[in-house]
Amino acid sequence: MTDSVSAQPDDSALVRVRGLTTVLNGKVIFDAMDLDIPRGKITAIMGPSGTGKTTLLKHITGQMRGDAGEVWVDGKNVQALSREKLFELREQIGYLFQNSALLTDFDVFENVAFPLRQHTELPEVLIRNLVLTKLQAVGLRGAAKLMPTELSGGMARRVALARAIVFDPMLILYDEPFVGLDPVALNQVLKLIRTLNQTLGITSVLVAHELEAIKQVADHIYLIANGKVVAQGDPKTIAEDGSPWTRQFFGGEADGPVPFQYPAGDYATSLGFPGGGA
Amino acid sequence: MSQRPSYAVGTGLFIVLGFAALAYLATQTTSVANIHQGSSYTVDAHFANIGQLKERAPVKIAGVRVGQVQSIVLDPASEVADVKLSIDQRYSKIPEDSVATIFTSGLLGDQYIGIQYGSSKNVVAAGGTLALTKPAQQLEEMLGKFFGAGGSADNLGGSYTVKARFTNVGALSAGAPVKMAGVAIGSVQSVKADPVKLDAYVVLAIDKKFSQIPDDSAAAVFTSGLIGTQYVAIQPGGSPEPLKNGDELVLTQSALQLEDLIGKFLVSGSPGDKKAAADDTKPAGKH
Amino acid sequence: MSAQPAQENVVTRSLTQIGACGLFLLTILAAVPRSFRHGRETVRQLWFVGAMSLTIIMVCGLFVGMVLGLQLYYVLSIFGGTAASGTVVAIAIYRELGPVVTALLFAGRAGTSITAEIGLMRATDQIAAMEMMAVDPIAYVVAPRFLAGVIAMPLLCCVFCALGIFGGHLVGVNWLGIDNGTFWSNMTATVDVWKDVVNGVLYKSLAFGAVVSLIAVFQGYTTAPTSEGVAYATTRTVVASSIAILAIDFVLTAFLM
Numbered sequence: 001m002t003d004s005v006s007a008q009p010d011d012s013a014l015v016r017v018r019g020l021t022t023v024l025n026g027k028v029i030f031d032a033m034d035l036d037i038p039r040g041k042i043t044a045i046m047g048p049s050g051t052g053k054t055t056l057l058k059h060i061t062g063q064m065r066g067d068a069g070e071v072w073v074d075g076k077n078v079q080a081l082s083r084e085k086l087f088e089l090r091e092q093i094g095y096l097f098q099n100s101a102l103l104t105d106f107d108v109f110e111n112v113a114f115p116l117r118q119h120t121e122l123p124e125v126l127i128r129n130l131v132l133t134k135l136q137a138v139g140l141r142g143a144a145k146l147m148p149t150e151l152s153g154g155m156a157r158r159v160a161l162a163r164a165i166v167f168d169p170m171l172i173l174y175d176e177p178f179v180g181l182d183p184v185a186l187n188q189v190l191k192l193i194r195t196l197n198q199t200l201g202i203t204s205v206l207v208a209h210e211l212e213a214i215k216q217v218a219d220h221i222y223l224i225a226n227g228k229v230v231a232q233g234d235p236k237t238i239a240e241d242g243s244p245w246t247r248q249f250f251g252g253e254a255d256g257p258v259p260f261q262y263p264a265g266d267y268a269t270s271l272g273f274p275g276g277g278a
Numbered sequence: 279m280s281q282r283p284s285y286a287v288g289t290g291l292f293i294v295l296g297f298a299a300l301a302y303l304a305t306q307t308t309s310v311a312n313i314h315q316g317s318s319y320t321v322d323a324h325f326a327n328i329g330q331l332k333e334r335a336p337v338k339i340a341g342v343r344v345g346q347v348q349s350i351v352l353d354p355a356s357e358v359a360d361v362k363l364s365i366d367q368r369y370s371k372i373p374e375d376s377v378a379t380i381f382t383s384g385l386l387g388d389q390y391i392g393i394q395y396g397s398s399k400n401v402v403a404a405g406g407t408l409a410l411t412k413p414a415q416q417l418e419e420m421l422g423k424f425f426g427a428g429g430s431a432d433n434l435g436g437s438y439t440v441k442a443r444f445t446n447v448g449a450l451s452a453g454a455p456v457k458m459a460g461v462a463i464g465s466v467q468s469v470k471a472d473p474v475k476l477d478a479y480v481v482l483a484i485d486k487k488f489s490q491i492p493d494d495s496a497a498a499v500f501t502s503g504l505i506g507t508q509y510v511a512i513q514p515g516g517s518p519e520p521l522k523n524g525d526e527l528v529l530t531q532s533a534l535q536l537e538d539l540i541g542k543f544l545v546s547g548s549p550g551d552k553k554a555a556a557d558d559t560k561p562a563g564k565h
Numbered sequence: 566m567s568a569q570p571a572q573e574n575v576v577t578r579s580l581t582q583i584g585a586c587g588l589f590l591l592t593i594l595a596a597v598p599r600s601f602r603h604g605r606e607t608v609r610q611l612w613f614v615g616a617m618s619l620t621i622i623m624v625c626g627l628f629v630g631m632v633l634g635l636q637l638y639y640v641l642s643i644f645g646g647t648a649a650s651g652t653v654v655a656i657a658i659y660r661e662l663g664p665v666v667t668a669l670l671f672a673g674r675a676g677t678s679i680t681a682e683i684g685l686m687r688a689t690d691q692i693a694a695m696e697m698m699a700v701d702p703i704a705y706v707v708a709p710r711f712l713a714g715v716i717a718m719p720l721l722c723c724v725f726c727a728l729g730i731f732g733g734h735l736v737g738v739n740w741l742g743i744d745n746g747t748f749w750s751n752m753t754a755t756v757d758v759w760k761d762v763v764n765g766v767l768y769k770s771l772a773f774g775a776v777v778s779l780i781a782v783f784q785g786y787t788t789a790p791t792s793e794g795v796a797y798a799t800t801r802t803v804v805a806s807s808i809a810i811l812a813i814d815f816v817l818t819a820f821l822m
Contacts, residue, residue: 061697087699101694104685115698118705163698285612292616296720299727303766307655307730307749308756 014039020069031227042204044218053207062086094164094172100156102148109144134162154185171203178210317367319404323378324358329414336390344369373398380414436486438523442497447478448533450508458512492517496529600708607709614675615717626725630732651748652755654733659765663726668773672806676781680802683785684795714778722770764821
């Protein structure tokens with residue numbers, strides 16, 4: 001919790017982002033950003049909506065390539081990997097989509113078994129045992145025969161989590177795992193994230209807005225805004241950081257470095273009042 | 279996967295059904311013989327006129343398909359069509375004096391080559407020539423002989439009228455031509471049903487030029503061509519007295535239904551049988 | 566690929582779409598060998614696009630054949646040629662109606678469902694999830710559907726033709742009283758296996774199957790990942806498929822006949 005407070009490159013970092021620059025539709029998403037995600041820890045990435053938190057996850061998995069800079073995952077530069085190498089790397093990364101992204105054609109069991117069936121020739125008995133183990137871990141062994149449409153949002157997310165960990169990945173990326181969950185489901189997912197990290201030692205990256213939830217699990221927090229890391233540290237440190245960004249973000253103030261108003265022309269001029277521009 | 283058997287079985291059924299349908303289409307609705315291209319040999323035949331004969335047209339013996347026309351080229355030297363027949367090897371015992379004739383299957387059907395066996399002991403060899411051939415009979419010629427030439431009625435100057443009664447006029451209508459020996463000599467003025475005698479009462483307007491038509495001539499309702507309109511044909515009799523204005527033609531023959539005609543005609547289709555069909559159309563002298 | 570700048574005109578946009586579609590075909594063909602690993606998925610898709618379309622194909626085939634039999638009877642009876650109705654029914658169905666109507670029905674029944682399915686998979690991140698699970702969505706999702714469409718179309722067309730001829734027979738022989746023997750013998754005498762059945766049913770429907778499936782998977786795969794994007798893509802599938810079917814039909818007819 002204390003070893004990665006500095007922004008210096010760290011040997012224990014699983015993911016290293018160096019000078020990442022991304023421009024999407026003329027808008028600068030990342031501006032020479034540096035970021036490290038330590039091994040075996042839970043790292044939370046926070047920031048105002050539209051700052052490219054999900055885009056960052058896509059960079060880490062190689063779904064998107066930046067315009068400049070490097071993204072190193074486990075010693076491999078994702079930006080430069082061929083599709084085959086990228087696929088090899090992705091087998092070691094679990095990704096939890098915001099809307100779970102379960103395959104609607106298959107039931108819960110087959111959804112969790114899907115990566116195994118695609119990448120291995122394991123005997124059916126072994127697949128069954130592996131899948132049921134993972135479903136047991138997320139508490140949904142009894143729901144194995146349900147179809148994705150029959151699941152609640154929280155259940156679907158737990159199934160997706162079971163699918164993400166079926167290969168025992170080294171890294172799991174959670175894209176907004178708490179959105180739309182009731183408090184009970186939220187706590188279940190929270191508990192799962194912590195358990196997976198502690199028991200299997202899986203490095204976890206969380207993208208989320210729920211400050212209270214993140215305070216409970218995260219070892220390290222990055223606050224991103226305007227394409228840069230504006231604040232970082234363990235939850236306690238960052239909460240006490242006096243920067244305007246942290247004040248606004250963690251204090252929940254409507255106006256601050258993140259403007260309440262979307263950039264617009266002069267208000268009075270828009271309304272047609274003469275001399276408004278003065 | 280638990281769903282697998284049902285998909286696999288259903289999909290399998292679907293594929294089998296599709297191929298069964300294909301097999302059905304290919305074998306039950308087409309001439310499968312067209313696919314059969316076993317070993318065959320080629321024979322030449324020269325025709326003065328091949329009519330509408332086309333490549334791949336069937337070659338038949340006794341009505342049974344034994345091969346097909348391989349190529350048709352015009353021999354520039356002798357101005358005859360050189361037709362190469364590809365005949366199945368199984369029918370290799372065709373006498374060399376056999377006659378190759380171009381026939382038409384049915385009235386409107388395609389043409390084919392029929393081979394009528396000769397009596398020679400020598401068989402025609404591969405690459406040999408069938409010397410005896412009969413060219414295609416043009417359907418038009420046949421029909422022309424059969425029905426008399428068509429042609430519309432002239433715009434008539436003066437005319438006189440004669441009456442005729444038919445038990446059935448078919449589709450005859452006013453304005454239809456009146457012909458003698460195939461040439462228009464007048465037109466039908468009116469067609470009415472007689473409420474008393476219960477037959478058709480037809481008034482014919484005949485050009486004054488033809489004033490010497492014997493009064494025992496017969497009138498018949500004929501059809502021009504196969505699908506043409508109907509007309510009245512006058513068949514001259516032997517009486518010395520000519521027809522006069524207002525006379526009635528006593529000998530009439532009603533319209534033959536085209537169906538009957540085609541029926542009889544279709545049975546044979548060979549030109550020799552044409553006379554038999556023609557006999558049926560002679561005036562029967564009905565009132 | 567999905568969002569076109571507004572200033573492009575219809576021609577440029579259509580050309581862009583056609584070009585992108587062609588490139589997509591190459592991508593699919595490159596992925597076909599890899600998709601053989603997912604043979605089970607292809608079988609499953611064959612079930613969905615092929616077997617599930619059977620009902621509509623059979624019913625429509627029957628009615629097309631029946632109406633053809635009826636219309637031809639009235640026209641041919643003018644010329645006393647009702648005996649030829651078997652021939653004309655068969656040739657009309659083999660050469661044009663079978664492949665074209667099957668393809669249009671296929672575009673409406675299976676093409677739209679392929680587009681909507683892939684579009685929804687895109688909209689609900691299932692495509693991205695496959696990417697993340699190191700499964701190539703082209704090989705797993707697109708290629709099996711494309712192959713299934715190419716395989717299913719000729720089979721469906723054969724079923725359509727068989728039912729169509731049965732329908733023509735039903736009306737012509739059983740209802741209007743054309744002689745059964747005449748009906749069949751005229752048909753078998755005239756219809757040619759290569760010229761009519763193979764050229765019409767097989768070649769045309771193979772081409773239509775490839776084109777309709779390609780358009781369906783392309784529209785689904787490149788759809789904007791929103792609900793209106795999927796709806797729009799589904800409509801485009803039907804419109805583009807119908808135009809492509811009729812245009813290609815003309816070209817093929819000109820070349821094959």
